[in-house]
Amino acid sequence: MENLSPAKLIESLEWRYATKKFDASKKIDEKTWACLEQALILSPSSYGLQPWKFIIVQNTEIKNKLKAVSWNQAQVSDCSHHVVFVIKEKMDEEHIAYFINQTAKVRNQDAQSMEGYKKMMIGDLVTGPRSHVISEWAARQAYIALGNFMTAAAVIGVDTCPLEGIDPVKYDEILGLTGSGWKVVVACPAGYRADDDKYSAAKKVRFDTKDLIIHK
Secondary structure: OOOOHHHHHHHHHHOOOOOEOOOOOOOOOOOHHHHHHHHOOOOOHHHOOOOOEEEEEHHHHHHHHHHHOOOOOOOHHHEEEEEEEEOOOOOOHHHHHHHHHHHHHHHHHHHHHHHHHHHHHHHHHHOOHHHHHHHHHHHHHHHHHHHHHHHHHHHOOOEEEOOOOOOOHHHHHHOOOOOOOOEEEEEEEOOOOOOOHHHHOOOOOOHHHHHHHHOO
C-alpha cells in the first residue's frame, strides 16, 4: 500500500470546507462514487457492529422534497449525491448474531467460538444500562462514519457539506423509514463546488494548536 504523504493529507483537509453552493451540472462519476461508498462501509464503529445504513439520494424529486425539510438549503437539491445517515433505533440480539455470523464467515471462524463476545455485547447494549441510551450511542457511531466520509471525499477531490439543519422526522417520512426501527440523524450532500461559491476561498478559522492540543 502506498501511503498518502502527511503534506498531501493536510493539503486535502485545508482544501475541504462545508460547501455552500454546489455546481448542479457536475456529477460524481461511478468509479469515484463507488470508492466513497466503500469509505462509508469501511468506517469504524464500536464493537464493529455498524448500527447504520446510508441512503444515497440522487432522484431529483426526492432531493427537492428533502430540501423543503432542510431549511431549503440548496446543497440538498444541487449536489450530485445526497447521503443520509440512518441509525438503528434499538440494538437487538438478532443484529448482534448477524454480526457474529458475518465475522465467522469473513474470518473463517466458528461462530460458536465467539459466543462469549456475543453475550458480552448483548449484556452491554441490549440488556445493560446502555440499552436506555442506545439511540444516542448509535448516533455517535454515525458521526464517526460522517467524518470518515468527508475526509475520504476531500482526499479524492470531492466536496461535501455536513447538514444537521434538517427535520429528521420529516426525512423519515419521505424516505419511508417511519416505524421501521431506523431513523435519520444527519445528512451530507456531496458533489463539486460552484465556481462562484465565495466560501471556497475563505480562510479556515481554527483555534491555535496550543489551545487544542495537550501533550503529557
